[in-house]
Structures are given as C-alpha cells and as structure tokens.
Amino acid sequence: MTSITRMLHTINASFGDIEGKLVGDLGCGCGILTIGAAMLEAGCCVGFDIDEDALSIALENMDEFEIENVDFVNVDLSGDIDYISKWKNNFDTVIMNPPFGTKKNKGIDMTFLKIALDLARTSVYSLHKTSTRDHIQRKSKEWGIKMETVAELRFNLPASYKFHKQKSVDIEVDLLRFSFHEKKNQSGAASSIGR
Amino acid sequence: MADPTVTVNEMKIREVDFNPEFISRMIPRIEWKALYEAALSLDVVGNLSPELITDYEKDEDFLKEAHRVLMEVEVIKGFLICPESGRKFPIENGIPNMLLNEGEVGDGPAQSEALQEDDSMQ
Numbered sequence: 001m002t003s004i005t006r007m008l009h010t011i012n013a014s015f016g017d018i019e020g021k022l023v024g025d026l027g028c029g030c031g032i033l034t035i036g037a038a039m040l041e042a043g044c045c046v047g048f049d050i051d052e053d054a055l056s057i058a059l060e061n062m063d064e065f066e067i068e069n070v071d072f073v074n075v076d077l078s079g080d081i082d083y084i085s086k087w088k089n090n091f092d093t094v095i096m097n098p099p100f101g102t103k104k105n106k107g108i109d110m111t112f113l114k115i116a117l118d119l120a121r122t123s124v125y126s127l128h129k130t131s132t133r134d135h136i137q138r139k140s141k142e143w144g145i146k147m148e149t150v151a152e153l154r155f156n157l158p159a160s161y162k163f164h165k166q167k168s169v170d171i172e173v174d175l176l177r178f179s180f181h182e183k184k185n186q187s188g189a190a191s192s193i194g195r
Numbered sequence: 196m197a198d199p200t201v202t203v204n205e206m207k208i209r210e211v212d213f214n215p216e217f218i219s220r221m222i223p224r225i226e227w228k229a230l231y232e233a234a235l236s237l238d239v240v241g242n243l244s245p246e247l248i249t250d251y252e253k254d255e256d257f258l259k260e261a262h263r264v265l266m267e268v269e270v271i272k273g274f275l276i277c278p279e280s281g282r283k284f285p286i287e288n289g290i291p292n293m294l295l296n297e298g299e300v301g302d303g304p305a306q307s308e309a310l311q312e313d314d315s316m317q
Binding site: 020022043044050052055056059068069071072073074075076079080083089090 | 209295
C-alpha cells in the first residue's frame with residue numbers, strides 16, 4: 001500500500017499530473033489509485049473496471065475516505081471499444097495498474113496501454129513487469145510516444161490461479177510514464193484504437 | 196423535449212468543492228447539448244444555460260451551475276439510454292453498467308482490427 005501512496009505523491013510532486021486534473025484509471029479494481037488520486041486533490045477521477053464485486057469495494061472505500069469527486073464505470077475494456085472511445089482525449093492523466101496478462105489473456109497490458117494513450121492528453125502512468133520494459137520501450141518508439149521509467153517497485157503477489165505453483169512470488173515492476181512529443185490537438189493524436 | 200437520455204429511480208445530491216478553473220477546463224470536453232438534455236431528463240436544470248455562453252470562463256454563475264450538474268447530481272439507480280439504439284444501460288449504486296451481452300459485442304471492423312494487432316511480448 002505504501003508504494004502506491006509514494007507512487008502517487010511522485011506523480012503529483014514531480015510532474016504535477018494529479019492536482020486539479022481529470023484523472024482516469026483503467027482496470028481500477030477496488031479504486032486504490034482512483035481514490036488515492038482524489039485524495040491528492042485531483043479535479044475529478046473516473047475508474048473503469050469489468051468486475052462489479054471489486055467496484056462494490058471501491059464504493060465502500062470511497063465512503064471510508066469520504067471522497068466525493070470520484071466516479072466508477074463497469075465496462076469491459078478489452079472487449080468493447082466503442083464505449084471507451086467516447087472518452088478519447090478527455091483525461092489529462094491516466095494512472096493505472098493494468099492486468100499483467102495470463103496464458104489466456106496475453107497482451108492485455110498492451111491493449112490497456114493503447115487505450116490509455118488514446119484517452120490521455122498529457123501523460124499515462126502505468127505499472128508493468130520490469131521484464132517487459134524493453135518490449136514496451138520498442139513499442140513506444142513505434143507509436144511515437146515518449147517513455148520514461150519513473151520508479152522500480154517490488155510487488156509480492158499471492159497465488160491466485162490453480163496453475164500457479166508457488167505460494168507467492170515477488171515480481172519487479174516498473175512505474176512507467178508515457179507522454180507525447182507534441183501537445184495533442186482538440187481531436188487527439190494520430191494513434192487510434194478503432195475507427 | 197426529445198426522448199430522455201437518462202431515467203432515474205433514485206438520485207442524490209452530493210457536496211463537492213467548487214473548483215472554477217477545473218470546471219472551466221472541462222467544459223470544452225463535454226457535449227453541452229447532451230449534458231443539458233440529461234439535466235432536463237433528471238429535472239435538475241435549475242439555472243443551467245441551454246447553450247454555451249461566450250466568455251463562460253469568467254462567468255462564475257455559469258460555472259457554478261455547470262459544477263452543480265456535472266459534479267453534484269448523482270444518479271444512484273436508473274438507466275442511461277442510447278439515443279441511437281434505444282439500448283438501456285442500468286445504473287446501480289451510482290455505477291453505470293456498460294457491459295454488453297453476447298450478441299451485442301463486435302460492431303464489425305473496428306473491434307476485430309484492434310484485437311488482431313498482436314503487440315504482446317512472445
């Protein structure tokens with residue numbers, strides 16, 4: 001939990017990308033990042049997730065921390081592109097901890113990243129396995145996006161699937177910051193997620 | 196009045212700190228007409244202007260009304276209605292459920308193009 005708080009503080013203090021901004025959180029789960037950003041005086045935060053149980057917990061967290069300027073949407077970001085494309089170029093900042101991907105869900109982290117880059121005007125902060133850093137760096141160059149490694153974190157994840165052999169595993173995770181070479185115009189950058 | 200774009204069974208007015216600069220910056224990102232129509236559907240128009248006025252950045256009354264409708268009116272239980280298809284999206288506990296059903300997913304080219312690109316690490 002503390003690395004999340006430190007992460008958000010860094011984003012705000014070093015880059016000014018939270019306070020007074022419209023912040024999006026893709027795959028928000030229980031809303032830790034969404035609510036955390038609101039606590040750092042974001043103008044408004046919107047969290048998107050497919051799991052309504054996680055979103056119920058997010059609502060409880062909102063109550064507990066007495067946060068009002070947060071909204072949540074129950075949506076499938078990997079499946080339905082039409083809805084999320086309405087938010088194109090709408091957010092100042094996207095901050096997210098996207099799903100890392102499983103055997104059945106390969107590349108979902110990159111799907112989330114592409115959507116995030118379409119939605120954000122200034123920057124995208126995203127957590128990715130350090131082992132994928134080079135691959136993401138190459139993709140960023142391909143897409144004409146700037147990437148910097150803001151921090152290196154270590155998460156301890158408990159086994160969550162039957163095929164996981166270990167009780168828990170330590171993984172190295174990068175907090176990456178993506179930004180654009182030119183200020184996005186009204187209609188958004190060239191990269192598109194659909195039409 | 197056009198067909199409602201949102202219907203409500205339960206609504207809440209929450210208190211959110213007014214941040215005029217923030218609201219001012221958000222207004223160009225909104226479809227004002229859609230916002231106004233939603234306010235009409237919910238019967239919360241108050242003094243909300245039906246159209247964007249010039250120099251709204253400097254008009255505190257205008258911004259306060261925009262703030263009220265954007266940030267403080269919350270539909271807890273109700274429906275969002277797509278003006279094109281008429282499809283109803285339920286809102287529960289203030290969260291809209293935009294998940295599509297089996298037959299609704301896949302609008303054709305856009306969906307399959309985006310999913311066919313394989314940028315995953317092999």
